[in-house]
Amino acid sequence: MACIVEETERADQSNETQIALISGVPDDISKSCLARVPREYHMAMKCVSRRWRDFVCGDEFWDYRNKFNLAESWIYALCRDISGGVFLHMLNPFSSKRSWKRIHEYPYIPMREGMGFAALGKRLFVLGGCGWLEDATDEVYCYDAAMNTWCDVVPPLSTKRCYFACETLDGKIMAIGGLGLNPNAKRTWDIYDPLTRTCKSCSDVNIVPEIEDSFVMDGRIYIRGGGGGSSSASSGIWERMDDDMASGWRGPAVVVADELYVLDQTFGATLTMWCRETRMWIRIGKLSQLVMKQPCRLVSIGNSIFVIGKDCSTVVIDVENVRKTTMNGVMVCSSIPKTWDDDIEVISCKSVAI
Incomplete structure (x- = not known):
């Protein structure tokens, strides 16, 4: 009986791979269309069929989206709660309703x-x-x-x-x-x-x-x-x-468009940038303590720096426009508030592009 079940499953899988991704459409065109679907819908796409699931989860799909600049970067935070348990939180920065979600x-x-x-x-x-x-x-x-x-x-x-x-x-x-x-x-x-x-x-x-x-x-x-x-x-x-470069590295660092930024948390939270030409650190501005909690971690996507503090309180800094939006030395930035009451420590943050 076990042999019959295994053979039936293999036959189903074989038939599945022969079915077109989209009925009546060549697979190469179907793959090009599916690769353009926004990342927030990928979970639903995996529920359509086994072939869709295998394609969306496979390296070919990931390679295609990266090759044609279709990949979208989401942020993942490695966190620890008050009990000491370690887990991940995820943020889709492109969503109209940006909020952190726990990966259960x-x-x-x-x-x-x-x-x-x-x-x-x-x-x-x-x-x-x-x-x-x-x-x-x-x-x-x-x-x-x-x-x-x-x-x-x-x-x-x-x-x-x-x-x-x-x-x-x-x-x-x-x-x-x-x-x-x-x-x-x-x-x-x-x-x-x-x-x-x-x-x-x-x-x-x-x-x-x-x-x-x-x-x-x-x-x-x-x-x-x-x-x-x-x-x-x-x-x-x-x-x-280099001593000049090392002297200003007084906090978490992040690289944006080949430029080095550091968040100095010695007195408040001040963003600085390393200037290659003058070999000096340039002060960009301070962050308001009302929208984030220290200590903070940094991660970059495009021209934006995400400052992620305790409880995943998050501030987004547009480095191209930050100097234009600084008032009295304090940077005017958008923020993403936390959506839970638990006390959470952020250990590290990374972005993944798919």
Whole structure:
């Protein structure tokens, strides 16, 4: 009986793949049409048929939308609630009713801190971390934003890490420094390749310890340590960061149109920009404390910076027009209020384009 059921299922799948995506329309034209449907309707498209679901969730659909500049970036925030549970919140910045939504389907991640968060393609990765009752871990969790589901099995890091930098470069995830069971972990980094499902460990004495922030610009990874030291790397070679540039890196950083912005949260929240020509930091303006709660994380989409604070209170800054909309040194920005009463800490934020 089991064999008959399996054969029937295979026959159904075979018949399904022979049916046109849109009746009477060649598949290449159908794919071009479906790829132009706004992302907010992708969930409904997956309910039409198995072929639609497989196409919308597949790499071909994602590649097509990115190739023809049709992809839309949504923001994902890795959060921790008052009980210590870790989960994701998602924001569609293009929606007419912008609001954060919690992604309820997620694997059990115990009370953990110091995790890495990375976006690669249409997937998000939660790496490492440590908890009150556990040492640093090498565990990796993967969330597929297109399928809206967590992957079952993901290979671990080669080194157990906590409180480390995490960035993507050249199609790979870099887990840099931090703390671990190995005392030398703070001077090493892992190169994690999701395609080959391998992880390679490297070491360099120029990696600064106690990493607090990082960003990628011009094909280089920059990291900042708690003691003020900073380093950057290109092609696996770590070097000390330029002192002029490092001196103004006093908060979370984000790159917009190849320009570096930093939110200095020392006294309030002040946005600054690194000027390559003069090699100086330029003060852009302050954020009102009435629309967001510190500490804040930054993520960019297009020419906009999303400042995401505690409880996911969010401010949107248009960097092209921000200087025109500054009054008495305070930036006039749009905001997205939180939609819940729970106390939520935002660990990190990334954007995924589909």
